[in-house]
Amino acid sequence: MDIEIRPGDITAVETQAIVNAANSSLMGGGGVDGAIHRAGGPSILDECKKIRETDLPDGLPAGQAVVTTAGELPAQWVVHTVGPTYAKTPEKYQEKAPVLASCYRASLQAAAELGVETIAFPTISAGVYGWPMDDATRIAVETIRSMEEQVGDTIRTVVLVPFGQEAEDGYRAALAG
Numbered sequence: 683m684d685i686e687i688r689p690g691d692i693t694a695v696e697t698q699a700i701v702n703a704a705n706s707s708l709m710g711g712g713g714v715d716g717a718i719h720r721a722g723g724p725s726i727l728d729e730c731k732k733i734r735e736t737d738l739p740d741g742l743p744a745g746q747a748v749v750t751t752a753g754e755l756p757a758q759w760v761v762h763t764v765g766p767t768y769a770k771t772p773e774k775y776q777e778k779a780p781v782l783a784s785c786y787r788a789s790l791q792a793a794a795e796l797g798v799e800t801i802a803f804p805t806i807s808a809g810v811y812g813w814p815m816d817d818a819t820r821i822a823v824e825t826i827r828s829m830e831e832q833v834g835d836t837i838r839t840v841v842l843v844p845f846g847q848e849a850e851d852g853y854r855a856a857l858a859g
């Protein structure tokens with residue numbers, strides 16, 4: 683499993699799947715969520731609504747993932763996952779860091795089940811949800827690496843998409859470490 687860094691806008695990345703840092707409602711939002719729905723068109727939201735009506739009436743819990751098609755995006759699939767909000771206190775951090783790791787695991791598992799060979803991730807929780815960039819990028823890299831045995835036969839390439847210099851620096855440091 684190769685891990686690559688490709689800075690910029692994830693909606694333009696031509697991997698088979700891209701991951702959306704969504705919120706529990708799955709009804710769209712700001713940040714990367716808004717960008718994905720804008721660029722992908724209304725079919726993504728239509729599918730999210732159906733998922734809410736059928737499987738997830740209370741919304742998607744943090745740390746889990748669901749898949750829709752990708753509308754007009756170059757990707758074929760959007761994997762929607764919900765990151766935890768950041769909490770500073772050590773007790774809360776202990777509770778939430780595994781949820782952030784779970785986002786990466788659940789997304790990779792869902793993609794592997796579809797036979798996806800290439801997948802791109804934004805820096806989940808590092809925007810509105812306030813997770814410090816160095817820690818968010820470290821958890822991303824460590825968790826993706828830890829999944830190699832489980833999904834590496836299917837997923838060949840994981841693309842990390844830093845949106846800004848701080849994210850890029852974080853990924854580079856994490857990959858070097």
Ligand code: ADP
Binds near residue numbers: 715810812849
């Ligand atoms: P969260 O609510 O999980 O924090 P955000 O969308 O606010 O989600 O931010 C997650 C990360 O996505 C942030 O690092 C933000 O800079 C980044 N981001 C925002 N727009 C894009 C985009 N078009 N492509 C890639 N990353 C993006």
